[in-house]
Amino acid sequence: MFKKAAFGLCLLILTCTAVWSGTLTPEQRDARETGIRLYNQYKAISATPFLETAAQAGDAEAQYYLGEALRKNNRFMTHESHKWLEAAANQGHIYAMIRLGRSGNDLCAVMGNCPSGSKSPGDWLRHAYRVALPLAEQGDPEAMFLMYKITLDTDWRAKAAEAGYALAQYGEAISIKQGRGFYLFGNRKKAVEKWFKGSAEGGYPLSMQYYQVILAERDDWEGVRYWQYKAAETGHADSIYTLGAYLSHEPEGAGHKLDLVKGYGLISLLLELDGGGWLLTTVEETLPLVAAKMTPEQIEQALKFAEEWKATHPPVSYFPDKLSIY
Known part of the structure; x- marks a missing residue:
């Protein structure tokens, strides 16, 4: 499904190659994955005890x-959050190093x-x-992107995009769309489409959403439907809701x-968000509208479909x- 990276699950440099002080047991691995899943659903408080087990x-x-969960729960860098970020950084975790490097601009600095x-x-x-620099110079796309995060030099992001890193391609598309660079006639739109399309093909769901808009503008509805399915298949909450709503004709x-x-099955998957993020209220409003069109047998089939999905x-x-940035 993902060609260049599985976002939030296994980033190339760190998740798969960071040095750990020991091998996790199956229970500890499950706790880590549960914690990351909850964190990515904006449920940092619920994620904390699971992450602690693996940490x-x-x-x-x-x-x-x-x-990060502790930092966000408290809205600034606490001693406890700093301790865990430093533990990760001391094992070679570049994201943790960057976060610690940015802590000089944290709310705690003001306080x-x-x-x-x-x-x-x-x-x-x-x-x-x-x-990160040696890895970037060796051609690692994620390391190039991290060099951009470290230096804020957009040339590094461009290099990462050219190397096929989907998140960098998304960043290039957004930046060009907002006016960066000089383009003649329709070349700006072409550049934006190029990067959104490349990023979508690399598995990044936000780019898939933007690319759908581009396809809709040229009445390529078959392409729109294709990317709606692809975006939902990544697990992206908004995209799951969009596909489920359209399949239910709420709206057509x-x-x-x-x-x-x-x-109904797809929309029901989002009930597990139970307060994380912004979708739950919409889900709870839409499901009864869909259910009103269904028989009890269809609802049972939908819930089975949701479990299989x-x-x-x-x-x-x-x-x-x-x-x-926050």
Whole structure:
């Protein structure tokens, strides 16, 4: 499903190759995946105890997400969040290094109570640079993107995009769409489409959504439907809702044939968000409208379809930016 990266689950440099202090047991691995799933559903508080299980076992990715969950729960860098981010960074986790490097701009800096660590924020950014640069020079697309995050030099993002890193391609498309660079006539639109299409093909659901708009503008409804399915198949919460609503004709759109069983089943998957993010209220309003068109047997079939989908697709996620600015 994903060609270049499985966003939020297994990033090329870190999740798959970071040095851990020990091998996780199956229970600890399950706890890590559950914690990351909940975090990606904007349920950082619920994620914390699961992430703690794997973080305490020495898993760098769990340590990073635990540090981020604690930071977001408190709205600034606490001593506890700093401790876990530093534990991950000391194992070579570049995302953690960058987050620590940005902590000089954190709310705690304004409050004057930032945790003291083994390195200053500037030291951590310089360390991240030294770790990421050789990987980027060797052609690793994610490392190129991380060099952009470290330096804010858009040339690195462009290199990562050219190397096929879907998140960098999305960033290029958005930046060009907003006016960056000089383009003649319709070349700006062509460049935007190029990067959204490449990113969509690389598996990034937000680009799939933008690319659908481009296809709709040229009345390519078959293409729109194709990418609506593809985006939903990534686990992207908004895309699951969109596809389910159109299949249920709530509202009609994009030329989808009415399929109440699949539509209800897809929308029902989002009930697990139970307060995480912004979709639950809409889901709770839409499901009764769809159910009113269905027989009890169809609803039972829809719930079975939902269970089968859940077993064969990635977990529901909002796909938050792993290095968000807040």
